[in-house]
Amino acid sequence: MIAYPRELILKDATPIILRPAEKKDTEGLFRFFSKIPKSDLLIYKDDVTKWETIDSWFTSSKYSKILQLVALKNDDIIAKGTLHQEGLYWHHAVEIKLVVEPEYRSRGLGSQMFRILLTEGLLRKFEKIIVRFTPDNRNFLRILEHYGFKPETALRCYIEDEEGKGPKDLIIASYNLEDWEGRFEFYNTVYGKGKTESDL
Numbered sequence: 001m002i003a004y005p006r007e008l009i010l011k012d013a014t015p016i017i018l019r020p021a022e023k024k025d026t027e028g029l030f031r032f033f034s035k036i037p038k039s040d041l042l043i044y045k046d047d048v049t050k051w052e053t054i055d056s057w058f059t060s061s062k063y064s065k066i067l068q069l070v071a072l073k074n075d076d077i078i079a080k081g082t083l084h085q086e087g088l089y090w091h092h093a094v095e096i097k098l099v100v101e102p103e104y105r106s107r108g109l110g111s112q113m114f115r116i117l118l119t120e121g122l123l124r125k126f127e128k129i130i131v132r133f134t135p136d137n138r139n140f141l142r143i144l145e146h147y148g149f150k151p152e153t154a155l156r157c158y159i160e161d162e163e164g165k166g167p168k169d170l171i172i173a174s175y176n177l178e179d180w181e182g183r184f185e186f187y188n189t190v191y192g193k194g195k196t197e198s199d200l
Contacts, residue, residue: 002116002123008071010107016078018113021068023058025077029070030054032077035101042168043097043132062086066094067120071109078104081113083120093128093174094121098140105139114143118175129175134168149173 005019021029033041033048046053057063063086071079079100085093096117100110121129131149133140155170 002120004069008109008112010104010109012107014073014107016109017072018069018116019072021057021070021080025070026051026055026058028075028077029080032080032101033099036099037102039134039168040099040137042134042170066124067117069113069117071100071104071113073104079109079113081117083117083124090128092126093130094124094126095130095132096121097131100139110139111143111146114147118147127176130172131174132170132172135171136168144173147175149175 005017008016008018010016030051033054038049041048048054057065057068065082065084065086067083069081070077071081079098081096081098083094083096085091085095096114098110098114098117100113118129129149131140131144133144135141151171151173153172155172
């Protein structure tokens, strides 16, 4: 498995520490999610702006995660990534959820964290990696296209935007590691000389 904590370097040479989330991060995560636009939190089934929701991630077996990572700048959480199976009914599948603070977007952090989560899924022998997103999330779309994720279904007008912009579609895309063509693409991206996170 990947060793933590580890240092990530952003495009502007800013150093970031990435490590597994801990119970002591509850308050930091609460502050982090308060900075995120509500439209970006629609991928969560529970209200992550509530303290009890975040606390339950560490105290309730119902919300056990395979891996929770937080990115820190000067002890402040600026991104959170999760690898989990909650709500999935296939033992071979896992879902990635990733949220980055707006100030740190388009700086290479999201792509580096996504690559690590994807690699963690591969190392754990999962055959299918799933993501859910809204089609207006341009940065995330670029990352998914870079790694070869394919849309599987669109739930039309599935999400009600709390900011009054009307209903949004929810897209479900996947990366099938049993697909040899996809597997080659992933290994080429991780170990080859193609595009890197700094290009995104």
